[in-house]
Amino acid sequence: MLAGMHSERLQRMVEHALPGAVILKVAALGADADETGESAKGAGYGAPLRIDVQVGDERRSVVLHTATPNDFGHDRRADRAEQVLLAADTFGWLPRHVRVLDVGAYRGADDFVSLAETGEFYLLTTHADGETYAEDLRRIARTGTLDARDPLRLSRLVAYLGDLHAERPRATPAQYVRAVRDLVGGGEGVFGIVDAYPDDVPGAPRARLERIEAECVRFRSRLRRRHARLCRTHGDFHPFNVLFDERSELALLDASRGSLGDPADDVTCMAINFAFFSLGHPGSWRAAFRALWSDFWAAYGRRTGDDELTAVAAPFLAWRGLVLASPVWYPELVAADRELLLSFVEAALRAPRFTPAMADEFFDR
Numbered sequence: 001m002l003a004g005m006h007s008e009r010l011q012r013m014v015e016h017a018l019p020g021a022v023i024l025k026v027a028a029l030g031a032d033a034d035e036t037g038e039s040a041k042g043a044g045y046g047a048p049l050r051i052d053v054q055v056g057d058e059r060r061s062v063v064l065h066t067a068t069p070n071d072f073g074h075d076r077r078a079d080r081a082e083q084v085l086l087a088a089d090t091f092g093w094l095p096r097h098v099r100v101l102d103v104g105a106y107r108g109a110d111d112f113v114s115l116a117e118t119g120e121f122y123l124l125t126t127h128a129d130g131e132t133y134a135e136d137l138r139r140i141a142r143t144g145t146l147d148a149r150d151p152l153r154l155s156r157l158v159a160y161l162g163d164l165h166a167e168r169p170r171a172t173p174a175q176y177v178r179a180v181r182d183l184v185g186g187g188e189g190v191f192g193i194v195d196a197y198p199d200d201v202p203g204a205p206r207a208r209l210e211r212i213e214a215e216c217v218r219f220r221s222r223l224r225r226r227h228a229r230l231c232r233t234h235g236d237f238h239p240f241n242v243l244f245d246e247r248s249e250l251a252l253l254d255a256s257r258g259s260l261g262d263p264a265d266d267v268t269c270m271a272i273n274f275a276f277f278s279l280g281h282p283g284s285w286r287a288a289f290r291a292l293w294s295d296f297w298a299a300y301g302r303r304t305g306d307d308e309l310t311a312v313a314a315p316f317l318a319w320r321g322l323v324l325a326s327p328v329w330y331p332e333l334v335a336a337d338r339e340l341l342l343s344f345v346e347a348a349l350r351a352p353r354f355t356p357a358m359a360d361e362f363f364d365r
Contacts (some may be wrong), residue, residue, distance in 0.1 A: 009110045010051070011030050014062065016114055018055050025052040029063065045074065045083065062101060071174035076258050081105070085115075101354040122154070128251035130243030133157075137239055137277040142285040152248050154295060157270060160250060162303040165263040167232035176227035177217040179261035180220055183319060190216045190315070193322045201327055202335035204342060210319055212342070215349040219315040226312065229262050237266040238320075264309055268316040271296055271356075275344070275363045276324045285363045297356040310355060315349040321345035 007023075014021050029048040049064045065087070067080035087202065088103035104114040140146060143252040153339050181191050234241070235256035243251045257265075274293040301309065301354045323329050325341040344362040348354045 009065070009112060013064070013102070013112050014051060014053055018053065018062070021053040021055045021146055023051055023053055024059070026050070027052075032314065045070065045072070060272065063098070070133050071172070071178070073178070074217060075175060075178060078258075087349045088115075096164070103231075128243050128253065129354055130245040130249075130251055131241050132240050133242040133244060134239035134277075136244070136275075137273060140288050140292075141277045141281040141284050144281070144284045145293065146288050149244075149248060150292070151295070152287075153250075154292060155299065156244075156248060156250055157242065158296065160252075160298040161234075161237070161263070161270075161300060164234065165231045165266070165304060165306075166214070168230070169232060169260065171260065173225075173227035173230075175260055176230040176262070179230070179265075180223045182257055183265070183315060184220050185259075186218050186257075189305055190319050193319065193326060196328050197326060198328075201338070203338035204325060208342065209322075212322065215346075216315045216318055219349070223262070223312055223315070225226060226262075226308070229308065229312070230260065233257075233259055233261045233263065233268050235259050235261065237269045239270070239277075242270075246324075262312060262316070264302070264313045265304060267297075267300055267309065268313050269320050271281055272317055272320045275359055276341070278363055279333070279340065282365055283361045285365065290360065290364070293354060293359060311353050313354045314351065317348045317354065 010026070011023055022184065027050045029050050029118065036231050041191055044233050045067065046067050049066075050061055051064060052059065052061050065084070067074060069075050069080070071155045074083060084103060084201050086313060088100050089099050091097050104112050104116070107113050133153070136150065185191050190213060194213055197204055197206075197209055199206060234252060235258065237252075237253055241251065241253045245251070271293060274289045274296065275285070278289040300306070321341050321344060325338045325345075327333065327338075344359065347358055347362070351358065
């Protein structure tokens with residue numbers, strides 16, 4: 001450990017936190033490394049090192065904690081960053097707890113960046129030209145008609161998803177289980193969205209939301225073994241995250257949830273918006289949105305050959321339907337339309353297998 005550039009980096013890291021410190025010894029702190037028997041601990045959430053140092057006349061020990069990947073919600077680098085930053089923010093709250101001397105990130109093979117005394121993180125990205133696809137859907141809702149751009153743009157949405165979902169990164173079954181768990185239990189998933197509903201929302205009483213939650217939980221056990229479906233996903237493929245320029249070339253914003261999951265996540269996220277944008281515009285479903293809805297599902301099926309899609313779609317539709325029906329996300333939605341969305345969600349969850357044709361019963365107004 002103390003040979004070469006790694007030892008130099010370690011020395012600089014320690015000296016940054018404890019000016020003048022000199023490393024004397026480094027040892028791994030394994031979880032019950034020498035223990036056997038039923039109480040021996042077999043796993044931990046990191047790879048800590050004990051570092052003995054000399055600081056002036058004082059000899060002391062510090063511990064370097066490095067988060068490591070595992071299947072307990074730490075498989076993404078962002079998860080591990082959260083784990084480290086949460087420790088940095090909270091260790092000092094507890095009496096007699098070890099205190100944090102520094103927090104940082106490794107950079108390359110031999111450097112590091114200290115994050116001590118920093119605040120919120122930020123992200124700087126490039127800019128994409130174009131209008132959101134939501135503007136197309138608003139135009140269709142107002143006019144009740146499709147123009148020449150609409151079939152072309154629909155085909156490009158399908159082509160994009162087909163190519164994206166064909167990517168099958170080397171992954172473990174646990175990563176699919178993680179995606180399903182996040183769908184149901186994550187703060188941005190079903191549980192988090194339901195928790196954000198105020199009490200006594202017209203069309204969405206607490207008992208109804210709890211029943212939808214329970215149905216989604218039941219789906220979790222049906223989905224968790226379908227890990228062969230795991231693929232690259234966008235994770236938030238809705239009309240406000242898709243831009244089209246004047247040539248109908250698309251650009252994407254705000255990929256989410258690790259960009260790894262079930263294709264049904266992206267398909268349902270876009271598809272349910274064809275129904276949503278028809279609300280408040282009588283006749284627009286029959287005149288235009290039904291065709292977009294049906295063609296989208298059919299074209300995606302032809303391109304990918306995904307014959308399991310409708311078998312797994314229901315909880316993803318439920319999640320997205322709960323977002324669209326939420327007064328937090330869409331405060332202008334009227335109670336009658338919230339009722340339609342949630343009734344559609346409930347029907348999808350109850351059905352032995354979801355079929356896109358079911359939407360007619362709810363949105364053909």
